[in-house]
Amino acid sequence: MGVGRPARLAVGVVSAGRVGSVVGAAWAAAGHHLVAASGVSRASVRRAAALLPDVPLLPPDEVVTGADLALLAVPDDVLAGVVKGLAAAGCFRPGQIVVHTSGAHGVGVLAPAAEHGVLPLALHPVMTFTGRTEDVARLAAGSVGVTAAEGDEAAWSVGEALVVEMGAEPVRIPEQVRPLYHAALAHGANHLVTLVRDCVDTLERAGIRPAERLVAPLLSAALDNALRHGDRALTGPVARGDVGTVRAHLRELGAVDPDLAETYRRLAGRTARRAAAAGLLADHAVRDVLAILEETP
Ligand SMILES: NC(=O)c1ccc[n+]([C@@H]2O[C@H](COP(=O)([O-])OP(=O)(O)OC[C@H]3O[C@@H](n4cnc5c(N)ncnc54)[C@H](OP(=O)(O)O)[C@@H]3O)[C@@H](O)[C@H]2O)c1
DSSP states (O other): OOSSOOSSOEEEEEOOSHHHHHHHHHHHHTTOEEEEEOOOSHHHHHHHHHHSTTOOBOOHHHHHHTOSEEEEOOOHHHHHHHHHHHHHTTOOOTTOEEEEOOSSOOSGGGHHHHTTTOEEEEEEESSOOOSSTHHHHHHHHSEEEEEOOTTOHHHHHHHHHHHHHHTOEEEEOOGGGHHHHHHHHHHHHHHHHHHHHHHHHHHHHTTOOSHHHHHHHHHHHHHHHHHHHGGGGOOSHHHHTOHHHHHHHHHHHHHHOHHHHHHHHHHHHHHHHHHHHTTSSOHHHHHHHHHHHHSOO
């Protein structure tokens, strides 16, 4: 497949976390040979047994030393230290491919490995994983953000080929935009969860159950419409300029949870400005909505 790559690589996985075990399983399914994985906690050992059966569990330095393709799927905050430690221990060698899966980092964090002649790649699956077997299919249904060294076209091609082997779609993310790319994804995926849970909790506080069943079709349709139609998908009191309703919402939410009311106020302001930019709300209506939002709670 790739540029100057053998068809079947010896893959080492550090470690059998939620992502490492799933990406490892995907590459095994593509025909690569999983030579070893690391994992100490009960959760990682259990995931390895389920997703990487018969793959020996070894310390990280031995996993990397024996690999043509070393996958470093460790928490963002320990990645730099793990790379430095492995480099200091002499685990990297020229010709190895070293991949990490962090969205927050580009290939810069792999510099201590690159100094030993490895091909560094950042392959970030744009998906949320729990480390279960169904995640392998989820990985294949989505995209992976690929970053390789600037100007090294062969390295970018190897990264893209490795993503295609996962069954996923590669998307090139230049090193310098990686932090903003990751911030945008976290804002969407993580804060969506907070919004949904705030919605569900507030309904349950009002005695309305099962709240999840009530809101699932509404929220699914809103997400689908936003992705298909952009800001023009917006409905509701802000988009209509119904300032009396917005004021009542702030009063009700403020009575049960002032912090939630503050979040609503901020998001409603942003919603009003987006609605105006999309031509949904006239200037005077935007001013009215923003004036209500600026009222002292
Ligand atoms: N989960 C997601 O949805 C997702 C999606 C895309 C990208 N990512 C990225 O993928 C990376 C891994 O995330 P994850 O969710 O898979 O994390 P995770 O489930 O917490 O797994 C982390 C793994 O790293 C191991 N580990 C922790 N500290 C280590 C160290 N100092 N040396 C060697 N191994 C160590 C853990 O082993 P033990 O359990 O034995 O301690 C565990 O197997 C992160 O960069 C994350 O941002 C995650």
